[in-house]
Amino acid sequence: METTKITQLTKAAKDKSLSRSERKEAAKQLAWEKYRADKRPPMSFKKSTLYNGILSLTVALMFAYMGLAEQFDFKQSGINLTIFPFFLAAEIAALAFSVRQTTKYKAEPADDLATANMNYAGVISYAALIIIGAVGLLIMNAVHNSERFSMSYSALLFLFASFSSLQSSLQKFIFLYIERGSDVDAEEDE
Numbered sequence: 323m324e325t326t327k328i329t330q331l332t333k334a335a336k337d338k339s340l341s342r343s344e345r346k347e348a349a350k351q352l353a354w355e356k357y358r359a360d361k362r363p364p365m366s367f368k369k370s371t372l373y374n375g376i377l378s379l380t381v382a383l384m385f386a387y388m389g390l391a392e393q394f395d396f397k398q399s400g401i402n403l404t405i406f407p408f409f410l411a412a413e414i415a416a417l418a419f420s421v422r423q424t425t426k427y428k429a430e431p432a433d434d435l436a437t438a439n440m441n442y443a444g445v446i447s448y449a450a451l452i453i454i455g456a457v458g459l460l461i462m463n464a465v466h467n468s469e470r471f472s473m474s475y476s477a478l479l480f481l482f483a484s485f486s487s488l489q490s491s492l493q494k495f496i497f498l499y500i501e502r503g504s505d506v507d508a509e510e511d512e
Contacts, residue, residue, distance in 0.1 A: 367429065367431070372498060374490075377416045385487060436501070442500065443500060
């Protein structure tokens with residue numbers, strides 16, 4: 323019974339003859355049916371968001387460090403041999419923990435309010451990164467006394483990857499902050 327319903331919902335979610343809203347509704351129902359059919363213990367959406375935010379933050383820190391090491395050319399220095407293993411160990415630990423949690427628990431699908439709050443957190447995180455980028459450019463301009471400042475392509479690529487991961491991490495932590503307020507309101511209503 324469950325597998326036929328999951329199969330029907332999968333076909334409905336991919337059926338191009340249906341409207342976009344109908345496919346989206348079928349995809350939501352499919353996610354909940356798969357969640358109900360999964361026998362693993364549940365993990366809340368907030369908890370999985372926290373774990374993903376921590377993983378994104380470690381990825382952002384790793385790429386930022388690699389970009390700065392490339393830009394300021396301290397790849398072969400003693401400081402790199404001291405700091406890089408720390409970042410690598412933190413990245414591997416966060417990845418192993420995230421994979422363990424994903425395989426051990428089933429993650430609760432996001433509801434409409436959580437999706438709306440996640441989108442709102444995404445807007446705030448993009449705005450924060452634009453401001454951080456602008457302030458960073460002003461600081462680099464001031465440090466170099468309005469001289470020409472250049473970056474290598476590899477350093478720019480590492481820093482872009484760092485900003486992408488940082489945006490994801492910020493979005494998740496801002497979402498958790500927004501959702502924290504909704505828990506307090508829900509407890510007061512009871």
